[in-house]
Amino acid sequence: MASKLWASRAASYLKISAFHRGFSSVLKDLKYADSHEWVKLNGTSATIGITDHAQDHLGDVVFVELPEVGTSVTQGNSFGAVESVKATSDVNSPVSGKVVEINVELNSSPGLVNASPYDNGWIIKVEMSNGSEVNSLMDSEQYSKFCEEENSKH
Ligand SMILES: *[C@@H]1O[C@H](CO)[C@@H](O)[C@H](O)[C@H]1NC(C)=O
Numbered sequence: 767m768a769s770k771l772w773a774s775r776a777a778s779y780l781k782i783s784a785f786h787r788g789f790s791s792v793l794k795d796l797k798y799a800d801s802h803e804w805v806k807l808n809g810t811s812a813t814i815g816i817t818d819h820a821q822d823h824l825g826d827v828v829f830v831e832l833p834e835v836g837t838s839v840t841q842g843n844s845f846g847a848v849e850s851v852k853a854t855s856d857v858n859s860p861v862s863g864k865v866v867e868i869n870v871e872l873n874s875s876p877g878l879v880n881a882s883p884y885d886n887g888w889i890i891k892v893e894m895s896n897g898s899e900v901n902s903l904m905d906s907e908q909y910s911k912f913c914e915e916e917n918s919k920h
C-alpha cells in the first residue's frame with residue numbers, strides 16, 4: 767500500500783537525508799500543497815508535479831503510476847503514485863477537476879521526476895472545477911519555510 771509522501775515509512779530515510787538537506791529549489795510562480803506537490807496555473811488549467819524537495823527525499827524514481835485522462839481528481843486526494851528505490855508514495859492532487867493530459871514520457875523515463883521536477887517531470891494536467899481551492903495552497907515563500915520546519919524536525 768502506498769503511503770503519503772512523508773508518512774512513517776519515509777521517516778527512517780528522512781533522518782538520513784536531512785544531513786544533505788538545504789538546497790532544494792522552489793519556483794516562485796507555483797503554488798504548493800503540504801503533501802509536496804506543485805501546481806502551475808494557466809487560467810483554469812493546472813499542471814501538477816512533485817517538488818524538488820519531494821524528489822530529493824524520495825531518491826531515484828523507478829515508476830510513476832499515472833491516472834487515465836478523464837479521471838476526476840479531488841483536492842487532497844491521491845491520483846497516482848511515485849515509486850522510488852526507497853519507498854512508494856501517493857501523489858495527491860492540490861486541486862479538484864478532471865485530468866486532461868498525462869505525461870506519458872514518465873512511462874519510459876520515470877527519472878524525469880528527479881532530473882526535472884518542475885518542467886519535463888510534470889505528472890498531470892487538470893482542468894480545474896473550483897478556482898478558489900488554490901487559495902488554500904502555499905506560495906513559494908510559505909512552502910520553503912514549511913520544508914525548513916519539516917527538515918528541522920528530523
Ligand atoms: C496558457 O493557455 C493558453 C490556452 O491554452 C495557451 O495558449 C498559452 O500558451 C498558455 N500559457 C502558458 C504560459 O503556458
Ligand SMILES: *[C@@H]1O[C@H](CO)[C@@H](O)[C@H](O)[C@H]1NC(C)=O
Nearest residue numbers: 841896897898899900901902
Ligand atoms: C470551492 O472550494 C472552496 C475552498 O476549498 C470551498 O469552500 C467551496 O465549497 C468549493 N465550492 C464548490 C462548489 O465545491
